[in-house]
Amino acid sequence: MNKTRRIKELTNILNEASQAYYQENREIMSDKEFDELLDELQTLEEETGIRMSNSPTQKVGSEVVSALKKVRHEEKLLSLNKTKNLNDLRSLLKDQDGVFSIKLDGLTISLTYENGKLVQALTRGDGETGEDVLHNAKRFSNIPLEVSCKEKFTVRGEAVISYADFLKINGLLPPEEQYKNPRNLASGSVRQLNSEIAASRNIHFYAFQLSMPNKHFNRKSEQLPWIESQGFETADYFIVDRDNVEETAQWLIDKARNYKAATDGLVLTIDNIGYAKSLGATSKFPKDSLAFKWEDESIKTRLMAIEWQPGRMGNITPVAVFEPVELEGTTVSRASLHNVSILEGLKLGIGDTISVFKANMIIPQVEKNHTRSNTYQIPFYCPSCGGGVTVKKPHESKILVCTNTSCPAQLLQSLSHFVGREALNIEGLSYSSLEKFVNAGIVSSPADIFKIEQHKDKIMSFPGFGERSYHRLVQNTKKARKVSLHSLIYALGIDYIGRSASKELCRYFQNDIDAIINADVESLLNVPGFGSKMAQSVSDYFRNSRNKALVEELLSILEIQEDKTSASRVSGKIFVITGSLEHFQNRDEMERFIESLGGRLAKSVTSKTDFLITNDPSSGSSKNRKARELKVSVITERDFLSMTGS
Ligand SMILES: [Zn+2]
The missing domain is CATH 3.40.50.10190 (BRCT domain)
Known part of the structure; x- marks a missing residue:
């Protein structure tokens, strides 16, 4: 087996073994085996000079930067000319061979190595100037931090997040912070200021291009294996000529539909580097390459209703409900319209004929309204509480917001966040039981959850609530009183303040809640990883007297624990x-x-x-x-x- 492959294999096996041992209390190999494999890895790393970012022989520390520095690319990054026509692919090749590969849908990154070490990582930016993201690139899951080649070279590739990780990560974020698709998540993750966040996102890098002035290659198909020999992964690629390019395209499209990461097309590049260079470039595109974008499968259906989904902060999101259709192998009947601006742009009316498609082949979207009757009226009351609503425009888009601060839908959302596993972790309080409690007037604030004993009879009369489940719930709320300060802060659901931000906040203020409550924006900006939005949000939250009263009440009920571990x-x-x-x-x-x-x-x-x-x-x-x-x-x-x- 080749040494680079063995290094990666050992790295993965050893990481799996440590994870099983330390996090799951499971032993998948003996200490002796572990040490032997570690020795083998160390020897190979020294022999080849290749060391992966996740190698167990080294640990990359976390790093927080205050802003992303803008840096000029040494070589301009052109974008690719696009086509949706398979014939164009054949015309590009003429009598030449081409390298055909799947195009991944993430963020283009340029990695530069000097003296065998990763020294620079830049985003594509506008092609001339990118942003320095070295602190995060070091935490990518699959790149070498050290390579055997001591010459300077630059590898370009795509930083991506898999569908599975996208769904998992989004599931942990509050609704307003969730990302629309894997590409946005990849981009948001690579551009984090705190490398711990990037590290937790399992970002993979797939190389597609090499720039190395001091080494001569005749063919692109020689460059890619060389890149792999240095420890990188590439997206799958194939050598084609004009006779089999269309057939291969069809085959690659099918492959792309179930690929390990989000894809948005195929790329064809002339294999012969000398010939490719002789073609030159337009001001925008190199003439030796072409991106092939397939049409998303879109289907016509009829709009039956628009539902409004209340969120934690009072945002109410429109969702299109249409006659069920088959899309990419599943039945779909709903698609988020995201906000009022998009809804208005589509000029919708109930009964309109619309086209829907799955963006990136997973997320249903309304693409087009064919009949544009424009008869739909945005509700002027909250679908949940019947209270007033208002249209706001905090950023580029208009959103609908419920103005009733005690709106049960908002309350329900914040309660379900409050009791969630990452927050107060109160078992036995599902969304539907919370709904019953709210409707019965038992719970109207998070603090009320700890007073349910006053309503024993009422609760026991709920269908499905017996003596036992009632007592278990009371026990669980008692257990939940012991909570760390950062879990409480997270549970409050302050805008932009997720798990790790809550931890940083508590660490910075040494777990002093009064200091956090009284902190001004300026001092909050000193918290590692905090930007102006986050600082402003924390400050605003505690300036609000209702919130302050809630926190005071909670502090009188809860026993704040030092982090146990x-x-x-x-x-x-x-x-x-x-x-x-x-x-x-x-x-x-x-x-x-x-x-x-x-x-x-x-x-x-x-x-x-x-x-x-x-x-x-x-x-x-x-x-x-x-x-x-x-x-x-x-x-x-x-x-x-x-x-x-x-
Ligand atoms: Zn409401």
Whole structure:
């Protein structure tokens, strides 16, 4: 087996084994086997110079940047001329061979390596200037951070997120933060300021182009295997000529429909590099390549209704309901219209003939209204509470918003977020039981969930609620009173504040809720990973007296816990920090964090020291030497963070 392939295989096997061991408490190989494979990997890495981003022999630390720097591309990135006509593919080839591949639908990234190391990662941007996303590229799931080739070269490729991950990640985000399609998610993830977020998104990179001034290749079909030999993955490609290009296209289209990542077409490029260059380029497109976009399968149907779905923040989203049709193998009868602007643009009326298609072959969309009767009237009351609504335009699009702050639909959405597994984690409170409680007037705020005992008789009279399920629910609400501050903050459902932002917020303010409540926008902007929208949103939330009252009431009911894992592992332990830090802004910040978890700090390593924290464990510094002598645990900043569950 070739060495590059073996390196990747070992990397994956070892990662799987550690995950099974550490996260699932399952052993899939003995320690001895593990060590042997790790040795083999280390030897191969040294031999070839190739080291993957997810190699267990190294850990990439997290990094937070304050903004994405704009950087000029050394070589302009042209876009591709597009066609929907298979004949054009044959005309491009004439008597030449072509390289035909699936075109992935993500964000184009350009990776530059120098002296065998990844030194730059830029987004395509406008083709001339891109954004520096090196901190996130280092956390892609499948690229080499070190390669055997010491010459400078640049690899271009597509950063993508698979459908399966797209559905999973979107499921964890509140509705307003969800992404429309895998491409938007990939783009949003690659452009994060905090590399931890990018790392959690399982971004894959598929290379399609090489630029390397000092090495001569005759054919594109020689470049791609060379790229692979350095540790990259490429999208599937095939050599074709004018006689089989159309047949191969049909075959690739079928393949693309079930591909590992979102696809948006095929790309055909002339194989002979000398000939390709001689063709030159227009101001926009190279003349040696053509992107083939297939038509999305779209089907006509009849609009039967428009439903309005209330969201947590009072947004009410229109959904088209139409006569069921078969699309890409499934029956579809609903498609989100996203907002009022799109609805108005389609000039809809009930009974209109519309065309629907599946964007990226998964998400149903209304493409076109053929009859455009324009008779539909936007409701002037909330479909849920009957209260007033208003049309707002916070960004480019108009949205419908319920103005009743105690609208049960809004309340239900925020309650179901509040009790969710990532938030207060109260089992036994499904959406439908919450709905019963809200309708019966038992629960009108998150705090009421902890007072359900006052309504025992009423609850027990609900169909499906027996003595046992009632008691279990009461037990669960009691259990949920013990909660970490960051879970509570997340549970509040503050705009733009997801899981990791809540953690960062609590870490920055050392779990001091009063400090968080009173923080102004300026100080919130100092929280790692916080941009102006997030800072403004937190500040606005706590300026609102209703919210403030809710938080105060919750604090009087709940018992805020130190993070269980973090507190017990750090509490009472003595730490020494040496060298530069990556995640924390400076040593001071890290020391305050350790102290907030009950840990203690010392300046020098002694036999009493429990942990030496250093990002360079192999350095010969005196602290490192001392730690080794005294057998003190030496851990990296990253190890420390995982120890605290961050
Ligand atoms: Zn309402």
